[in-house]
Amino acid sequence: MPDTTARPARKAGTVPSGSDTDAPARRGRGRRFAALVRREAPRTAIAVLGGLVLALAFPPYDLWPLSLVGVAALGLLTRGRTARQGAWTGFAFGLPFFFLLLKWLHVVGWDAVFGLALVQALYVALLGAGLARTSRLKYGPVWAACLWVTEEWARDRVPFGGFPWGRLAFANTGSPFTPLAALGGAPLVTFAVALSGSLLAAAAVVLWRLRGKGRPVRAALPAVEAVGLAAAVSVSGLLVPVHTGADDRVDIAIVQGNVQKPGMDFLGRPMKILDNHATATEKLAADVKAGKAKKPDLVIWPENASDLDPFRYPQAYDRIEAAVKSIGVPVLVGALVDHPDKPGYVFNQGIVWDPVKGPGASYTKQHPVPFGEYVPFREQLSKVITRFQRVPRDFYPGDRTGVLAVGPARLGDVICFEVAYDEIVHDTVNAGARALVVQTNNATYGRTGQPEQQLAMSKLRAVEHGRAVVTAATSGISAVVAPDGTVTHKIPEFTQGVLRASLPLRDEKTVADRVGAVPEWALAIVGLLSCVAAAVVGRRGRSKDEKGQQ
Template structure:
């Protein structure tokens, strides 16, 4: 499909913005596919690698700068740099992909592969604004239980690029052999969707857990420097005090960062929690920030979720493993602090090392992903593989105004529930607090800023989905194999680089 020289860059940038508009909070899931189709048309059937890289960067920029707008509130320089880097990933993917008919296979594999890289690099990855988050409300979400977000991402790219290839060839008719890769891509999409409808989803154990998720309420756009920790603790104690004693209640669940102490055990906040646990006769899982003195004498902190019984015993604890870059630690702090003193506002968290699971006194195991960790499929998967029968996500989005982070986090919670076949409970100080079913439906959700307790009985589940059993590794290898095959098959006729020796 012929396009004017300036139209291609504009279309690529607009295609990326279209993908971003499929994300929460704007979220209309078909726009992801539409955006990829437009990007495929912008690339055309045989552009130069240099042009592909330029158009790929514009596509990524339109997607990342809009979809990751939340990052401005964390670090403006980091936002500008991170979005540019991640757009560069898609520039590289576009540049290495083959042109011609086999682009319909190679491009989806390349762009899904660089998204897999983005989920883990740099600084442990930034897996927000992903295709999976956008698709969780649509009919393709069930694919996550087969191959997680990576396969779901590939599926969207494959569908979009195949449609774009067929549209281009309708404008310039070609022999059916040239359309075969695009048609094969659509067949593969249909096959994966079909498989997802019969893939295992886990099974109920027959037992249930009645959980009261506590949201203390308050203003958003605030930090620990703006609102004393004691105020946050008090709000959650007030909300917990409204819970009536109930013989069917099994657990009270507090969000992340609701207590800030030098040492929790034996502290006054611990005594207040124990008092409420004793009144209700059930354990309380509470999120706390606890000071740590490292071996070199520096003062740091750990972000943990603990279980406190009615007699005041701490029976289980999980310390957050995946820390938020520029939020809970500063990469290259020594270099950056020479440029700006703003890094002094960011503490240095100590990463935990234990598996992502806590155990209740009655023996139930809960996969525990604290805040940021819910964006990483491997964290919840780890807990479920260790026998977790449900998932909890204590979080704290109070630092962010608007709803970009909060709605993308609920969408990520929905993905984690689908991937593992487990109920997921999310609790936040200022919202959103929610219960999510194993098929990804939001059964209950709070409003933002409200002080509220939402209570629900969830079924405990066992058994593994295919994603829980396999993880991401096999699918990343498959993407790279697809890309290699597409590059080999898409080589120009007579290209001596692919010939054997004489």
């Protein structure tokens, strides 16, 4: 039967959509896209290489001068580009950078490495767009350095409380830039590194323009000035006094009990990790009793040293109690404790365990790791990603700083990844901590480079706050960092041992302690305003061109 459905009349000269006459237009768009890809391919390839170079500035490689090279490379690649082109270049730079930096996540899955790197690279894409827009402004290196701080400011906070890994400051925890942390914290170190790298990029642009033109030497003066300024900024940190004198000292012992094996299943059978730490403590007690070792003033155990809730399982409580009584001094015990009112939730705590009074004051981790210690949108995501079922309970965040009286010392407890967050460490010191303790459990990421990256953060915090930092790890790296950022004691990974040290206690506050987040906010806002200024200047330029053509 013929189709009698009414059809709208077609105007004369029109062609139905999808007809063969659309083919030339499609081929034209395809050729333009292919040409664009070919034109951008060299720049994209260099951006990828630049991101990999920047990753090598971080532990475990520790080639900090490459942080300047990475900054300069991104600045050169985005210079004079449109915001869209800059964003693509920033993304091409950021994705390989974070992939190499975060490859320790491969123990969870390479898809996890790629996924987290992808999210972080989006921030670098925005940075690239900002660098492109502001590259035409006068004093461009200053605005570029501010934009690096702006990018880190945003990435450190959003989403889910942020992820600060990969800050330029964390690649410079043993460089001439490091002492600047005592003035303005990690953001000021990032600013100085980015400014030096951007000045080097500006010098390279001048020299490139002069190539083969036989211009007089004085034409290269701007490049010389830029390099000189970069050098001055690079060594400016050496002029910052780093105070390390101790008001008094305390003798400590750090117990690294070790685990059965690295990876996701490091826990092994229940009570094993707790028994490792209790046994090592009892051995220390035996050495003290035999006169082979001096009795410490306090003992520090790492995060998750008790793999069972001691308040729920009597065998765990008794094992801790026996070890503490054997040494006869307070022990800071890391343990997972069930939430008393919310089934399915758990506290990640540091508990002061006294040989006479038993468990006392405690600190609960304030910033649990999303998708590692709790699963956002658990009900929905667990149906799609079954791997999240390996996180059976969500960690419940604490609501106060971790200043604890452990024997004769007032210590600031910071648990694991919290050392990466400026605000948590800053508040802990300002609340009265005379030294910092980072209780951590890196057994999942053993021999991947992650423990070295976290220890580097402790080195920066030591200088920033003028405090000794103790890192106590279940499987390593346990260490003591002096207030000047020097690692004075260390136990290697996957080694059971007890580290003895005389820990300096300090009350004096640094400038960074007093100013807090003010430098970061100020630099980040200037970075944003520079983008606004670039947009206004660009609009005015287009308006003048349009008037001139009329």
